[in-house]
Amino acid sequence: MKKLVLATMVVAFVASCGGGSKPPRNLDNACSIVRQDPSMLRAMERTERKWNVPVYVQMAIIHQESKFVHDARTPVKYVLGVLPMGRQSSAYGYAQALDATWKEYQNAEGGRSARRTKIQDATDFMGWYMNKTREVTGIPLHDARNQYLAYHEGRTGYLRGTYRSKTWLLRVADKVADRTIMYQIQLTNCR
Numbered sequence: 648m649k650k651l652v653l654a655t656m657v658v659a660f661v662a663s664c665g666g667g668s669k670p671p672r673n674l675d676n677a678c679s680i681v682r683q684d685p686s687m688l689r690a691m692e693r694t695e696r697k698w699n700v701p702v703y704v705q706m707a708i709i710h711q712e713s714k715f716v717h718d719a720r721t722p723v724k725y726v727l728g729v730l731p732m733g734r735q736s737s738a739y740g741y742a743q744a745l746d747a748t749w750k751e752y753q754n755a756e757g758g759r760s761a762r763r764t765k766i767q768d769a770t771d772f773m774g775w776y777m778n779k780t781r782e783v784t785g786i787p788l789h790d791a792r793n794q795y796l797a798y799h800e801g802r803t804g805y806l807r808g809t810y811r812s813k814t815w816l817l818r819v820a821d822k823v824a825d826r827t828i829m830y831q832i833q834l835t836n837c838r
Contacts, residue, residue: 670715677706677830678837680715687715690767698774703830704791705770707823708798712743717764719743741769744776752776780805792824 671687673679681688691702713719720739737746740763744752749772753761756775761768777794780786783802786793797805799816810816 670717674710674714675829677703677833680706681834681837684766687766690770693767694770694774697771698778698788700774700777700788701831703827703834704777704789704794705773706830707791707827708773708795709741709769710826711795711819711823712738713741715741717741717766740764741766742773744769744772748776791827792820795820795823 671680671683688702691705694700694705695702709715718740738744739746739749742763744763749761749763752772752775753759757768757771761772763769763772776798777788780794780797780802781788784793784797784805786797786805788794793805796810796816799820800809804810810820
C-alpha cells in the first residue's frame with residue numbers, strides 16, 4: 648500500500664511540474680494577454696530593448712505561429728490517411744523555430760540552455776532572427792508583414808520571392824500586419 652501511495656505522489660508531482668503555461672484566453676486583446684501572463688510582456692519588452700523589435704510585432708507573429716502555446720508543434724503527416732509519417736516540419740514552441748535555425752541561434756546568441764518553450768528565449772530568438780533578416784533583406788523591424796514572410800519562407804526564400812505564388816501565405820501575412828496594428832493600438836491604451 649505504501650508503494651502505491653508513494654507512486655501516486657511521484658506521478659502527481661511530476662505531472663504538476665511538466666504542465667507548462669496555459670495560453671491566454673482572449674487572443675484578440677493584447678491588454679488581456681499581458682494581464683493574464685505579465686512574464687510575456689516582460690520578455691517582449693526585454694527583446695524590444697535588446698533587438699529593437701516592437702512588442703506588438705512580436706505578439707502578432709507569436710499569435711500566428713503558435714497562438715501563444717508554449718509547446719506548439721506542426722501537425723503530423725499521414726500516409727494513406729492512417730499511417731503517421733512524422734511532423735510537417737521541426738517547428739516547435741512559441742516562435743515555431745526550426746531545429747536547424749534554433750541551433751544556429753543557440754550557437755550565436757542564446758546558449759545551449761535556451762529553450763523554445765520559454766517565452767524569454769523564444770522572443771530573444773525572434774529579435775535575433777528578425778535583425779539578421781533586416782541585415783540580409785533590408786526589411787525594417789516594424790514591418791510585420793514582410794518580416795513574417797521572411798520568417799516563414801526563410802531569408803533566401805524571401806529574396807527569391809517564393810511567397811509571391813502562395814496566395815494563402817500573402818493573406819496570412821496581411822492578417823499578421825492587421826493584428827500588429829490592432830495590438831499596437833491596444834497596448835498604447837492599456838499601459
